[in-house]
Amino acid sequence: MGLLDDKRLLVEIASLYYEHGLKQEEIAKKLNISRSLVSKFLDKARQEGIIEITIHDEYASPFWAIEEQLQKKFDLIDAICIESSDRGLQSKLLGMAAAKYLSRIIQPKDTICVSAGTTVHEIAANFPKQNQMINIKFIPLVGGMGMEHITIQSNKVCELFAARTGGQTVELHAPITVDDAPSKEVLMRQSFIKKIFEEGEKADIALVGIGGAPIYSTLTDAYLTDQINEESEYSRERIAGDICYNFINHSGELAKCDWNERVLSIDLNKLTSIPKRIGVSGGKEKVAGIKAALTGKLINILITDEKTARDLLNQ
Numbered sequence: 001m002g003l004l005d006d007k008r009l010l011v012e013i014a015s016l017y018y019e020h021g022l023k024q025e026e027i028a029k030k031l032n033i034s035r036s037l038v039s040k041f042l043d044k045a046r047q048e049g050i051i052e053i054t055i056h057d058e059y060a061s062p063f064w065a066i067e068e069q070l071q072k073k074f075d076l077i078d079a080i081c082i083e084s085s086d087r088g089l090q091s092k093l094l095g096m097a098a099a100k101y102l103s104r105i106i107q108p109k110d111t112i113c114v115s116a117g118t119t120v121h122e123i124a125a126n127f128p129k130q131n132q133m134i135n136i137k138f139i140p141l142v143g144g145m146g147m148e149h150i151t152i153q154s155n156k157v158c159e160l161f162a163a164r165t166g167g168q169t170v171e172l173h174a175p176i177t178v179d180d181a182p183s184k185e186v187l188m189r190q191s192f193i194k195k196i197f198e199e200g201e202k203a204d205i206a207l208v209g210i211g212g213a214p215i216y217s218t219l220t221d222a223y224l225t226d227q228i229n230e231e232s233e234y235s236r237e238r239i240a241g242d243i244c245y246n247f248i249n250h251s252g253e254l255a256k257c258d259w260n261e262r263v264l265s266i267d268l269n270k271l272t273s274i275p276k277r278i279g280v281s282g283g284k285e286k287v288a289g290i291k292a293a294l295t296g297k298l299i300n301i302l303i304t305d306e307k308t309a310r311d312l313l314n315q
Helices: 007-019 024-031 035-047 064-074 087-105 118-125 147-152 154-165 181-188 191-201 218-227 258-262 284-295 306-314
Strands: 078-082 111-114 137-140 205-211 241-243 246-248 276-280 301-305
Touching: 007 024, 007 035, 024 035, 064 078, 064 306, 078 087, 078 306, 087 118, 087 205, 087 276, 087 301, 111 154, 111 191, 118 147, 118 154, 118 205, 118 276, 137 154, 137 191, 147 154, 181 191, 181 258, 205 284, 241 284, 246 258, 246 284, 276 284, 284 301, 284 306, 301 306
Parallel strands: 078 301, 111 137, 111 205, 205 276, 276 301
Antiparallel strands: 205 241, 241 246
């Protein structure tokens, strides 16, 4: 029987190394063999199954398997999943998770374009204060919704991010919507608006929320209350949700509706040219919108909750 086939010796060396914490040199002296032979014994013990190394990835993320499935199914750069909670707390928890993720990937000279909404505001509010990252820049992606929603507007969210990082921001002086398509064309050609959208289109990172169908949308309450029914152009059959205040269909394409002809927001075709597009959203009413955004490749990084993730995987 060859020396490397002596199972008792393999067990003894493995025990000395892993259980007793001896170094390979110490084992070699104790057994009167060479250090290189100890290394060969340890390799052989692993091959024979005497040594089994277990990586407890649940400590890194209890939802690691779900995240991996999301990445594979939707061809994502990354997926982050958190524990599901009640609706009132979910936006805050998603914001905290997204803030942690963004702080990990952000680079000192990055430009980050930002949408609006409660969840995106929570990301900025929970973003850890960094060392003065004066070359980071935050760009608003959408116009403002008026004083009633001022704290969750894109401009305000960018200001909050800049305050937390010591970075810079610019302000988009534009409403979220105008009366008709010709008015939108005129405004979007104005240099003070056009320049900001063009700068946003060249960003390194896009950070966006994803809304549900119009019946659930903040936009509905503010602008479209009388137009929402299942027979209209805003039906759930025609519109899955919204991203950057653009309504999208179930294929993730810009939906054909009057609102999209009037909204002042980034062009979704230009959004997809941004390298890292982080979508942060969760909840049963958002599933269709998130799936549409994933299908249309509008985002390539998803931060969501467990129940939403499982719904996405089961569809």
